Amino acid sequence: MTDSPASTDPTSGEDLAGLFAATGVPASFTARAAARLGPDAAARLRADPWRLLRVPGVTPAQADHFARGHLGEEARPDDPRRGRALVEHLMAEAARQGHTVTPVADVLAALERMKVADPRRAVEDALDEAEVLALTEEPEFDEAAFDEDAELPEPEETLGLARWAMAEETAAEGFQRLTATGAPLLDDDTIRALRAGLPEDRSLALTATLRTGVTMLRGAPADVTATALAIAGAAAGQELRVAVAAPTARAAAALAPAADAGFAAAGLHDLLEPLPEAAPAGGVAFARGEQRPLELDLLILPDAAGLDVELAAVLVEACADGTHLVLGAAPGALPPAGPGAVLHDLEASETVPVVELDPAGPGGPLAGLAAAVRGGELIAVDAPDREVVIVPAASPAETVHRAVQLVADSIPRALGIAVEDVQVIALAAGGEAGAGALNAALKERLNPGSGAFGGFDAGDRVVVAAPLPQAAVGETGTVAGAGPEGLRVTFAGGAATVPPAAVPRLRHGWALPVSLGRGTPRPAVVAVVAGDAALSRPLVAAAFGLARRHLSVVQAAGPALARAVRETEAPARRTRLARLVVQ
Known part of the structure; x- marks a missing residue:
C-alpha cells in the first residue's frame, strides 16, 4: 500500500493530534506523520500503530511505546503487524545508509535482536504487503579461478524496498536503451573538424559525447564544467538541441553566461518540469518522462555525483531514444544522499566510455x-x-x-x-x-x-x-x-x-x-x-x-x-x- 500525500483538511490534523496526545506522543510528531501517512493518518495508525515507523526519525522503541498507549495489553512483541513494520523499518534504515538491497540473513538476525518471535514469518508478511521485494543476487563468476570440481556458490537472497528496487531497474533499463539507440549525432568529418587542436583528453571527451549514447567525464569540477560547456557550445553550433543541467537553479545561474552560445542552462528539477501536486510518499512527479520526453539531442550534467537511483530513473526516462547523455563528476566523489551509487555502478559496469580529464592548469x-x-x-x-x-x-x-x-x-x-x-x-x-x-x-x-x-x-x-x-x-x-x-x-x-x-x-x-x-x-x-x-x-x-x-x-x-x-x-x-x- 502506498502512503498518500498530506491533506490540508484541519479536521484530519486535529484527529491525529488528539490520538498522539492520548497516547503520549509529542505534538512535534504530528506534522511529520501527517506529511508521510496522508489525510487518513489517524485511521491508519489506529488500525496498525506500528505504521508509525514509516515516519522518518521514529525509532522501534517509540513505535512500541505508541502501540502500548493505543492497544494497551493487546500490544504484544509477537504481533504480526510489528514484525512486518520492523522489516520495512530495517529496509528504510539501510536505504538511508545508501543501500538498495540487504541480505535476508542480515534482516533475520536483526529481527531476532528485536525480539520478533518468527523473523521468517515477519519477512513473508512484509513481502505480502508489497512494500518490500525479494531479490536474488547471482554470485560473481571468476572464470580465471574456476575449478570444474568446485561447487558453484548459491545465489544470495536479498531484500529491498520496492521504491528503490524498481527505480534501480528503471535506471538500468534506461541506460541500456540510451546506449543502444545513441547513434552518432554528427558525421565523422564534422567531428574531426570540431576536435582539431584540442588536447587529447578533451578530444576524446568530445568524440565520445557525440558518438555514444551515454558518456562519463571524470576530473576536477572546474575542468569537467569547462569541458562540458565547450562541448555544449560546439554541438549547439552544429544546430543540435543541447541543454546543460545543474543540481539546483542557483547553480544553473552560474552557467547562464556560457549559455549565450546557443544552448539552455537550467536546474535539472526545472528541466524535468515538476507538477504542482506532490507525488505519493512525499516525492515529486514530473511532466517529462516516457510519454513526454525532453526534446534534446544532447543533455549534459557536469555535476551528476548527487544522482540517486530514483532521480537517475526519472532522468533516463525523460531522455528520448537517441538522446545522448553525459554525466560528470570528480574522481571519488561523495555518493548521493539518497540510495544507490549510480555513477560508481555505471563505471563499474564497463558499458559506457569514461574519459579522464587532465587538469587545465595549476589553479589557485x-x-x-x-x-x-x-x-x-x-x-x-x-x-x-x-x-x-x-x-x-x-x-x-x-x-x-x-x-x-x-x-x-x-x-x-x-x-x-x-x-x-x-x-x-x-x-x-x-x-x-x-x-x-x-x-x-x-x-x-x-x-x-x-x-x-x-x-x-x-x-x-x-x-x-x-x-x-x-x-x-x-x-x-x-x-x-x-x-x-x-x-x-x-x-x-x-x-x-x-x-x-x-x-x-x-x-x-x-x-x-x-x-x-x-x-x-x-x-x-x-x-x-x-x-x-x-x-x-x-x-x-x-x-x-x-x-x-x-x-x-x-x-x-x-x-x-x-x-x-x-x-x-x-x-x-x-x-x-x-x-x-x-x-
Missing part, C-alpha cells in the same frame, strides 16, 4: 587544496589573498562562535563578500556544532524572531530538505512572508508558495549539511569541522570544493581531519545497478 589555492584532498592529502596552501583561512576551535561553543563571527563580520568586512554570498557547510549534521546548532546561532545573530510561520520568520534563509514541486532538494531561498496559502519563499528560480503541509520539508539554510550544500558552489564557504563529525575524504573534498573565492575552515577535529582525508573513503554501498545494466 582553492583548486590546489581541493585537488590535494581528493588525492588523500591535507596540505597547507599559500594563499596571499586569504583565499583559504584555517580557524582553530577548542570546543563546540567556540566552534559555533567562530563560524557566526566569520559569516556576520570577518568575511564581509575583510573580503567584501556580502553575508548573502557566504554559506556555512557543516560536516556534522547534528551535535553541538552541527547544522542545527549553527542555524540556531546564525538566526539569532542575523534574523532573530519567534518563528511565527511554522518555525520561520520573514528574512530567514531556508533550504529544501525533502523534494518539493516548487524547488529541488538543496535549493536555498529567503522567506518573504506567509499567509493561509502557505510560506512565500524567494528562490533563485523565482518566487514560490510552499503550502502548509509541505513546510516541514524546509529547514533553516544559513548552515547546510554537506548532503544539502553539495552541487551549489558559493563565493565564500565556511566549512565547520566539528570534533564529533564522521569524516571521510569524499565528505571533506565535497565541502572544501564548494568555495569559489574564499574558504574558511573552522577546525575543531584536530588530527582526525588529516587522518580522515588520508585514510577514510566513503562506506561501500550494496546496490544492483552495475549488474542490471549488463543483463
Whole structure:
C-alpha cells in the first residue's frame, strides 16, 4: 500500500493530534506523520500503530511505546503487524545508509535482536504487503579461478524496498536503451573538424559525447564544467538541441553566461518540469518522462555525483531514444544522499566510455587544496589573498562562535563578500556544532524572531530538505512572508508558495549539511569541522570544493581531519545497478 500525500483538511490534523496526545506522543510528531501517512493518518495508525515507523526519525522503541498507549495489553512483541513494520523499518534504515538491497540473513538476525518471535514469518508478511521485494543476487563468476570440481556458490537472497528496487531497474533499463539507440549525432568529418587542436583528453571527451549514447567525464569540477560547456557550445553550433543541467537553479545561474552560445542552462528539477501536486510518499512527479520526453539531442550534467537511483530513473526516462547523455563528476566523489551509487555502478559496469580529464592548469589555492584532498592529502596552501583561512576551535561553543563571527563580520568586512554570498557547510549534521546548532546561532545573530510561520520568520534563509514541486532538494531561498496559502519563499528560480503541509520539508539554510550544500558552489564557504563529525575524504573534498573565492575552515577535529582525508573513503554501498545494466 502506498502512503498518500498530506491533506490540508484541519479536521484530519486535529484527529491525529488528539490520538498522539492520548497516547503520549509529542505534538512535534504530528506534522511529520501527517506529511508521510496522508489525510487518513489517524485511521491508519489506529488500525496498525506500528505504521508509525514509516515516519522518518521514529525509532522501534517509540513505535512500541505508541502501540502500548493505543492497544494497551493487546500490544504484544509477537504481533504480526510489528514484525512486518520492523522489516520495512530495517529496509528504510539501510536505504538511508545508501543501500538498495540487504541480505535476508542480515534482516533475520536483526529481527531476532528485536525480539520478533518468527523473523521468517515477519519477512513473508512484509513481502505480502508489497512494500518490500525479494531479490536474488547471482554470485560473481571468476572464470580465471574456476575449478570444474568446485561447487558453484548459491545465489544470495536479498531484500529491498520496492521504491528503490524498481527505480534501480528503471535506471538500468534506461541506460541500456540510451546506449543502444545513441547513434552518432554528427558525421565523422564534422567531428574531426570540431576536435582539431584540442588536447587529447578533451578530444576524446568530445568524440565520445557525440558518438555514444551515454558518456562519463571524470576530473576536477572546474575542468569537467569547462569541458562540458565547450562541448555544449560546439554541438549547439552544429544546430543540435543541447541543454546543460545543474543540481539546483542557483547553480544553473552560474552557467547562464556560457549559455549565450546557443544552448539552455537550467536546474535539472526545472528541466524535468515538476507538477504542482506532490507525488505519493512525499516525492515529486514530473511532466517529462516516457510519454513526454525532453526534446534534446544532447543533455549534459557536469555535476551528476548527487544522482540517486530514483532521480537517475526519472532522468533516463525523460531522455528520448537517441538522446545522448553525459554525466560528470570528480574522481571519488561523495555518493548521493539518497540510495544507490549510480555513477560508481555505471563505471563499474564497463558499458559506457569514461574519459579522464587532465587538469587545465595549476589553479589557485582553492583548486590546489581541493585537488590535494581528493588525492588523500591535507596540505597547507599559500594563499596571499586569504583565499583559504584555517580557524582553530577548542570546543563546540567556540566552534559555533567562530563560524557566526566569520559569516556576520570577518568575511564581509575583510573580503567584501556580502553575508548573502557566504554559506556555512557543516560536516556534522547534528551535535553541538552541527547544522542545527549553527542555524540556531546564525538566526539569532542575523534574523532573530519567534518563528511565527511554522518555525520561520520573514528574512530567514531556508533550504529544501525533502523534494518539493516548487524547488529541488538543496535549493536555498529567503522567506518573504506567509499567509493561509502557505510560506512565500524567494528562490533563485523565482518566487514560490510552499503550502502548509509541505513546510516541514524546509529547514533553516544559513548552515547546510554537506548532503544539502553539495552541487551549489558559493563565493565564500565556511566549512565547520566539528570534533564529533564522521569524516571521510569524499565528505571533506565535497565541502572544501564548494568555495569559489574564499574558504574558511573552522577546525575543531584536530588530527582526525588529516587522518580522515588520508585514510577514510566513503562506506561501500550494496546496490544492483552495475549488474542490471549488463543483463
